[in-house]
Amino acid sequence: MTFVTEEALQWSFELANDAVYFASPDGQTKYYGFGKQAELIGGSFEQAQIWLAKVQKNQLQPVFGGFAFDEQQINDSRLMNGYFFQPAVVYDVVKQQVMGQKIDLVRQTQSSGTDFATIKDETDWHTRIQVAIDDMQQNMVHEKVVLGRQREIQLTAALNERQIIKSLQKTQPTSYHFVLKHGGELFVSATPERLVKVANGQLATAAVAGTIKRGENESADEALANELWHDQKNRREHQTVVATIKSNLEAANITQLKMPETPQILKNPQVQHLYTPITGTLSADNSLLAIIKQLHPTPALGGKPSTWALETIAAIEKYPRGLFSGPIGVIMPDGDGEFIVGIRSMWYRNKLVNLFAGAGILADSDAAMEYQETDLKLLPMMNVLKEQTLHD
Numbered sequence: 001m002t003f004v005t006e007e008a009l010q011w012s013f014e015l016a017n018d019a020v021y022f023a024s025p026d027g028q029t030k031y032y033g034f035g036k037q038a039e040l041i042g043g044s045f046e047q048a049q050i051w052l053a054k055v056q057k058n059q060l061q062p063v064f065g066g067f068a069f070d071e072q073q074i075n076d077s078r079l080m081n082g083y084f085f086q087p088a089v090v091y092d093v094v095k096q097q098v099m100g101q102k103i104d105l106v107r108q109t110q111s112s113g114t115d116f117a118t119i120k121d122e123t124d125w126h127t128r129i130q131v132a133i134d135d136m137q138q139n140m141v142h143e144k145v146v147l148g149r150q151r152e153i154q155l156t157a158a159l160n161e162r163q164i165i166k167s168l169q170k171t172q173p174t175s176y177h178f179v180l181k182h183g184g185e186l187f188v189s190a191t192p193e194r195l196v197k198v199a200n201g202q203l204a205t206a207a208v209a210g211t212i213k214r215g216e217n218e219s220a221d222e223a224l225a226n227e228l229w230h231d232q233k234n235r236r237e238h239q240t241v242v243a244t245i246k247s248n249l250e251a252a253n254i255t256q257l258k259m260p261e262t263p264q265i266l267k268n269p270q271v272q273h274l275y276t277p278i279t280g281t282l283s284a285d286n287s288l289l290a291i292i293k294q295l296h297p298t299p300a301l302g303g304k305p306s307t308w309a310l311e312t313i314a315a316i317e318k319y320p321r322g323l324f325s326g327p328i329g330v331i332m333p334d335g336d337g338e339f340i341v342g343i344r345s346m347w348y349r350n351k352l353v354n355l356f357a358g359a360g361i362l363a364d365s366d367a368a369m370e371y372q373e374t375d376l377k378l379l380p381m382m383n384v385l386k387e388q389t390l391h392d
C-alpha cells in the first residue's frame, strides 16, 4: 500500500481544527498530526511532566507543542501561553508510518489569496534597547540580553495554511519547520536553532549566536563568514552561550560532553550564524523535559545573567513573547524527542499576524545595526506571507 501523499496531508492540515506539522532540515523528522486526543493549555514544566506520563501511557502517538518563553501572559490566546496536544493521528512521513486512528477530513475549496492592509513596526525599538546598552556599559556583570521586536500585519483575508507549509519547504529548506494550529490560531516558525534532541540515550544541542548577512555571491558570502568568525564582539557573544549551555548540561548530569573548540558557520538564506554543535550522554533517570527546564532560556534567547536578562526583556519589550523563542517540539512515547526554539516565527489569528525577531545585545552593540539584523530575521516569515499574496 502506498503512503498518503504530502499534498493530502497538507489538505488535512487545513481542514483539521487541531493540527501540527514539524520537520527537521536534516530530513530525519517530518510529522503531520491531526485531531486532538488530549491537550494541556498553559502548563508549567512540572504540569507538563505529569500530563505527559498520563497521556502517553499505552499510546502510540507522540505529543507536540511548546512552552511560552516566560511567565508573561498574552490575554487573548489559547495557544501562545504554552500549548501541548496529543493528535488523534500522526503521520510519520520519513518512516511512512501512521500512529493512532485515521480520521476522515473532507476536501474543500480554499480561500483566494490575501493582501497586506497595514504593517506596524516598533520604530522606537532603537531608543528602548539603548537603555539596555547603557546599563551594560555601566554594570560589567550585565553581559548580554536578547531583545525582540514585533511587526503586526493586518491581512485582508484569511491565510491559506497549505500554502504556508509549501512556502516553508520552498523558501526555508535549511531550517526546521513548525506549524501549530489550535482554536483558530497558528504559530509558525522556520528556526535554524535546535534546543535539544534526545535519541537512544544520546543528547544533541547547539549554540547558535552571532549573526551576519549573506553575501551577493560566493566570494562575498565567504568574506562575510570570515568577518563574522573573526569578530571579537560576536565571538564573545557566542562564547557566553556555549559556556552557559555546557555548565547547565553538567548540572543536568549529562556526561561525555563533546564540542568543537571553535565555532562553525551555519548558513540560512537570509543570515549566517556562529554555530557550535554539542553532544553528550544521558543518564537513565534523566528526561527530555528535565533537560529543557535546565537549558531554557539559553543566553541565545535570554541573556546573562539570566534573571537580570529576563527582567530586562519584560521591562523593555513592548509585548509578551508567548511561544516566540520558547521551546517547541515533539516527545515520543518512549521519551525520545526533539525541541527547537520558536524564532523566525509568527502568530496568526483572525486575519492578524505578529512577526517576531530578536538580537543579542552587548555593551558595545550599535542599536541601528541590531535593528537591521532583526529586519533580516523577519524575512523568512515575510517571504512566507508574501507568497500568500501571489498564489490562488
Ligand SMILES: C=C(O[C@@H]1C=C(C(=O)O)C=C[C@H]1O)C(=O)O
Pocket: 146, 193, 208, 209, 210, 211, 273, 300, 301, 325, 343, 344, 356, 357, 358, 359, 360, 361, 377
Ligand atoms: C532571537 C533571535 O535569534 C537569536 C539571536 C542571534 C544573534 O543575536 O546573533 C542568533 C541566533 C538566535 O539565537 C531571532 O531570530 O529572533
